[in-house]
């Protein structure tokens with residue numbers, strides 16, 4: 001959906017299901033995330049937790065299915081150049097703060113994987129201007145077909161092991177995953193030294209399990225856990241540090 005969509009169009013109304021339900025069992029992509037109406041953004045939290053959206057109608061409440069994979073994109077600031085190695089950001093710090101502040105902490109917390117991408121160079125060769133970008137992005141990306149094969153294989157491994165995809169792991173099934181000693185130590189350290197919280201720990205373990213499956217590893221190892229923790233990093237580093245705990 002476009003960020004100009006009404007909250008009723010996103011959530012659903014007496015006229016019919018909204019985008020959240022239309023994306024059921026599929027993928028919901030929200031481009032320019034901070035530009036969406038605040039009510040639409042906050043309405044994402046319920047389906048992300050429970051897979052349903054509850055609509056209040058004149059005759060009572062209606063629950064519609066809304067279990068989707070959420071992918072969203074945003075600029076680092078209104079002008080889009082904050083953090084760019086070649087062009088300075090022209091935004092006032094307060095404008096940057098206001099822009100990022102449209103996304104609440106609890107909503108951002110629902111994103112299990114957060115990736116900062118650099119601007120692409122003019123030539124369409126897959127190279128990225130940001131020197132911090134992953135190596136694969138700088139030297140020419142892997143073709144999508146190869147990635148799809150790898151993902152399908154990892155997914156099959158997960159389904160064979162536990163009958164549900166890693167994203168659906170919770171409670172005892174999540175707690176019983178095999179982590180090696182390194183991974184356990186790192187997780188314990190993250191619990192102690194950061195404000196990661198129990199939800200954050202669960203997210204990190206699910207992501208680490210997926211990274212391990214992509215690598216064909218039996219147990220989750222230290223490296224997998226480190227990578228999963230890195231995906232929780234703040235997407236921007238600047239003037240408002242300390243304001244939001246990622």
Ligand SMILES: [Zn+2]
Nearest residue numbers: 077079089091
């Ligand atoms: Zn800017």
